[in-house]
Amino acid sequence: MDGCRVRLGVEELASAIVAADPSDPESIVLVRRLLTDVAAAAKEQELTTSVTEALEGTLTAARLLEQNADAETCASLAKAIEVLQKAVTLCHRERAVSCNVCRGENTATDSAAKVPATVAATKERDADTIALIGEFLSEGDEGLSRADQILMSVEKDGAGSDAINGLFRVFHTIKGVAGFLELFEIQSLAHTTESMLNCCRESLFPLSGGRLDLVFDSTAVMRRILGELRVAVESSKEFATAEDIVSLVTRLQAASETAWDGAGGPGQAIPDPRSTARHPLSPDATTDVLTESASDLASDSASDSAPDLASDATSDVASDVASDVASDATSDVASDLASDTGADAQRAPAIVQPVKESPTVGAARAQGSATADENGGGTKIRATIKVDLERVDRLVEMIGELVVVEAMVVGAPEIAHSASARVRNCLSQLEKVTHDLQDVGMRMRMLPVSGVFQKMARMARDVGRKAGKQVAVVLSGEQTEMDRSMVEQISDPLVHMIRNSIDHGIEPPDVRRKIGKPEEGKVRLSASHEGGHVVIEIADDGRGLNREAILKKAIAQGLIKATDTLPEDEINSLIFAPGFSTAEKVTDISGRGVGMDVVRRNIDAMRGRVTIKSVPGQGTTFKITLPLTLAIIDGMLVACGSERYIIPTLSIIESIQPEAAMLVTQGERNEMLNMRGNILPLLRMDRLLGAKGAIQDPSKGLVVIIEGSGRRVGLLVDEVIAQQQVVIKSMGEGVGEVPFVSGAAILSDGRVGLIVNVEGIVALIAERRHRSFAGEGSLASVGAVSGTN
Amino acid sequence: MKSQVENQALIEGAAAVGEQLAGKYMTFKLANEEYGLEILKVREIIGLMDITRVPCTQEFMSGVINLRGKVIPVIDLRLKFGMERCQVTDQTVIIVVQYSLHGRNMTMGLLVDQVLEVLSIEAAHIEPPPEFGSSTLRSDFILGIGKAEKRVIFLLDIGRILNAEEAGAVAQAAVAS
Numbered sequence: 001m002d003g004c005r006v007r008l009g010v011e012e013l014a015s016a017i018v019a020a021d022p023s024d025p026e027s028i029v030l031v032r033r034l035l036t037d038v039a040a041a042a043k044e045q046e047l048t049t050s051v052t053e054a055l056e057g058t059l060t061a062a063r064l065l066e067q068n069a070d071a072e073t074c075a076s077l078a079k080a081i082e083v084l085q086k087a088v089t090l091c092h093r094e095r096a097v098s099c100n101v102c103r104g105e106n107t108a109t110d111s112a113a114k115v116p117a118t119v120a121a122t123k124e125r126d127a128d129t130i131a132l133i134g135e136f137l138s139e140g141d142e143g144l145s146r147a148d149q150i151l152m153s154v155e156k157d158g159a160g161s162d163a164i165n166g167l168f169r170v171f172h173t174i175k176g177v178a179g180f181l182e183l184f185e186i187q188s189l190a191h192t193t194e195s196m197l198n199c200c201r202e203s204l205f206p207l208s209g210g211r212l213d214l215v216f217d218s219t220a221v222m223r224r225i226l227g228e229l230r231v232a233v234e235s236s237k238e239f240a241t242a243e244d245i246v247s248l249v250t251r252l253q254a255a256s257e258t259a260w261d262g263a264g265g266p267g268q269a270i271p272d273p274r275s276t277a278r279h280p281l282s283p284d285a286t287t288d289v290l291t292e293s294a295s296d297l298a299s300d301s302a303s304d305s306a307p308d309l310a311s312d313a314t315s316d317v318a319s320d321v322a323s324d325v326a327s328d329a330t331s332d333v334a335s336d337l338a339s340d341t342g343a344d345a346q347r348a349p350a351i352v353q354p355v356k357e358s359p360t361v362g363a364a365r366a367q368g369s370a371t372a373d374e375n376g377g378g379t380k381i382r383a384t385i386k387v388d389l390e391r392v393d394r395l396v397e398m399i400g401e402l403v404v405v406e407a408m409v410v411g412a413p414e415i416a417h418s419a420s421a422r423v424r425n426c427l428s429q430l431e432k433v434t435h436d437l438q439d440v441g442m443r444m445r446m447l448p449v450s451g452v453f454q455k456m457a458r459m460a461r462d463v464g465r466k467a468g469k470q471v472a473v474v475l476s477g478e479q480t481e482m483d484r485s486m487v488e489q490i491s492d493p494l495v496h497m498i499r500n501s502i503d504h505g506i507e508p509p510d511v512r513r514k515i516g517k518p519e520e521g522k523v524r525l526s527a528s529h530e531g532g533h534v535v536i537e538i539a540d541d542g543r544g545l546n547r548e549a550i551l552k553k554a555i556a557q558g559l560i561k562a563t564d565t566l567p568e569d570e571i572n573s574l575i576f577a578p579g580f581s582t583a584e585k586v587t588d589i590s591g592r593g594v595g596m597d598v599v600r601r602n603i604d605a606m607r608g609r610v611t612i613k614s615v616p617g618q619g620t621t622f623k624i625t626l627p628l629t630l631a632i633i634d635g636m637l638v639a640c641g642s643e644r645y646i647i648p649t650l651s652i653i654e655s656i657q658p659e660a661a662m663l664v665t666q667g668e669r670n671e672m673l674n675m676r677g678n679i680l681p682l683l684r685m686d687r688l689l690g691a692k693g694a695i696q697d698p699s700k701g702l703v704v705i706i707e708g709s710g711r712r713v714g715l716l717v718d719e720v721i722a723q724q725q726v727v728i729k730s731m732g733e734g735v736g737e738v739p740f741v742s743g744a745a746i747l748s749d750g751r752v753g754l755i756v757n758v759e760g761i762v763a764l765i766a767e768r769r770h771r772s773f774a775g776e777g778s779l780a781s782v783g784a785v786s787g788t789n
Numbered sequence: 790m791k792s793q794v795e796n797q798a799l800i801e802g803a804a805a806v807g808e809q810l811a812g813k814y815m816t817f818k819l820a821n822e823e824y825g826l827e828i829l830k831v832r833e834i835i836g837l838m839d840i841t842r843v844p845c846t847q848e849f850m851s852g853v854i855n856l857r858g859k860v861i862p863v864i865d866l867r868l869k870f871g872m873e874r875c876q877v878t879d880q881t882v883i884i885v886v887q888y889s890l891h892g893r894n895m896t897m898g899l900l901v902d903q904v905l906e907v908l909s910i911e912a913a914h915i916e917p918p919p920e921f922g923s924s925t926l927r928s929d930f931i932l933g934i935g936k937a938e939k940r941v942i943f944l945l946d947i948g949r950i951l952n953a954e955e956a957g958a959v960a961q962a963a964v965a966s
Contacts, residue, residue, distance in 0.1 A: 689844035731843065744841075746858060750855055754844075
């Protein structure tokens, strides 16, 4: 709450200095007293350097005023306070997402204030941000046209709750994304509109007359701002905020505060500062007007004896906007201040700093263009359209058909042997175009995981705050692409796993300090392609899984018997059982035992796999391995008897023609291959997959060494036919899970080839080893085990 | 009296089944038996093509085929119904059916001996499936029995012929190397 005290104090101070008269000693004393209060409150907590600097400047100015109480020094103090006010507001905004959070009487704010994730999130501005802005713009446009449609119908038929809810949603969405993108001006406009609509929703007053006009204005202004934002980003110019936002915000705010009768004629009772603010003004004048409105709003909220949360928050945002709008004029103020107070010139930039650092779109674009734009010109926001997913699927499917037909045409003997150079030219062109088309088609469904990852980073920060823990999220491999439906589906499991990592894994700061870890916990979120799979890892450096507690709980719940001895992996995977939780108490973050169940079910649904590695005291790593449902892989086409299979090239280490001397047999059953001293298990593909007519003598066939999950296995096949790119297709509904086969692909002759699931084969070896250790030595349950892959 | 009432109820029940099932069916042959599929569920009939065997699946799962870029499973209906594997002739075809099961769209090929005709069967000529008792093979995929010119046609409920769990059940023998 201290952060608020300083801010409120400064606001009070700002209104006091406006009222202060150099000829009235009492008013000067009041200013002095308030200043001392603020300084004292500021000392009690950590504030940003900018605030401290500004405070120093103010104190200097106040001392000057005491020595020589005249209008000039009074004005310079007023300017100093203004700077202080901005610095405090900025500082406040950095530390709490919205004022509601810190007014909500919670204690989390203080611990949250130390979470540095905010800074990391605001400074990361690159091509991604521009992509996000592009998305925001198209979404916003869409929302606004929906809002317009609703408004028209409201004007004609009156406002129903559906209509108001519809409008509310539009502005709420815009507010959310604008907040995320730190477009505070847009956020505040959306927020105030939303607040007013909320009052309408709660039937405090009807949505009609002037209020309806206001919402119309709001959509119009919003649309214009979005347009300006687009232009600004595309042409790499500063995104200048329109001054009429502030006036509109004020009017909206007034509209939601006063019980004003809509029948009284539009706009009559609503103060319209636009009349002053609208005219083009010199920077100084603009600053004055804006500061005025800002401090008006500030003093409103400070003196409001019956705190209405919504309107308070509104005025906060409004003052934020005012300070942002004034940012270009602030440098003048700051340099004035520096010379007025006689401080050295060094200080001026320091004071201006908070404003310059304020995350404006200009800064975002500047950085973004540096990385994204190589032409030196403007950054083009990618225009997007929304297309029904089914149509995309259909298109991709058709392209697939085209590719097959193309291969058939090109391969047809009548044409292939054609001597005509013209035909051959046309054919090669056809081939090229078809493959380009295929490439484009495939890419249409692929998305980088960065969007989801950024959401996770944001959520981790919030959860960390709630749990009172310091958490830094490290992202890597955000550009890894996967099928868009999977990008959507992966979000839920990630949320649960990250929550778990933070709530259960990472220790509270004091505990971490005691055991010699840095106070700040780390959650690493990474994505990569690995052997034809997408691998997503969530690693924390917390306390690790408590195996004893898991076992105890599992026995209590009857999941295992007390006499069972389980290998580490199996103990760890007990946490995926439904309703399983070792948390002593249920918090609002986790502890109900639902999350991990959801994780496994979602990942199973994606035909993925999740494994856990945990070292007590050092942390837990969740590794999610997902197939690429609709992706192209490089495959090696191998023959096995009369059948052909595709082995993902990424999983192949090498292939050799074994000599008889390299083959080792144990117990007539377990065959091994001696590869330059390394003994590898040798599996026969025909026996594994039940193919007939394959070469039985290993020295006549070919051994493909495959690797999965860090293990290597030799696979005996007849021969390698070709290396080719194939499109992974699902085996079709109805086939279900097949061990050792991860999918199908259409081969160039139009037949279906099956893709070998290397992980499944390697898991078979591990399984076999495990079983033989357990003394069973049989493979009876292999099918069932692999089926869960 | 009582048995008469029961009989009446049975007849009414049969009439209801008939009403429900009346419509057009595509009939095909397995050995000497005739079967009917609801025409709306039949997407197309294609000639026999190369079927890629899928390892470690049940015997009746013939494999997968490429239906214009889409991979679909093919079931040998003879094996599914416990008959002998069919000898491939020039009459052997794959009937591609499409239906929705638990909200998922399933497309599947059915390997049959011979396609006969599209038949319109009236309600009066449809009887409920007979009770075989629990000792015999599963027969719940038979919706009813249609009669046409002394022929008997088993009307199939395609959704029950195969469910994903069953197909996914793995033949253990194939793995034991």
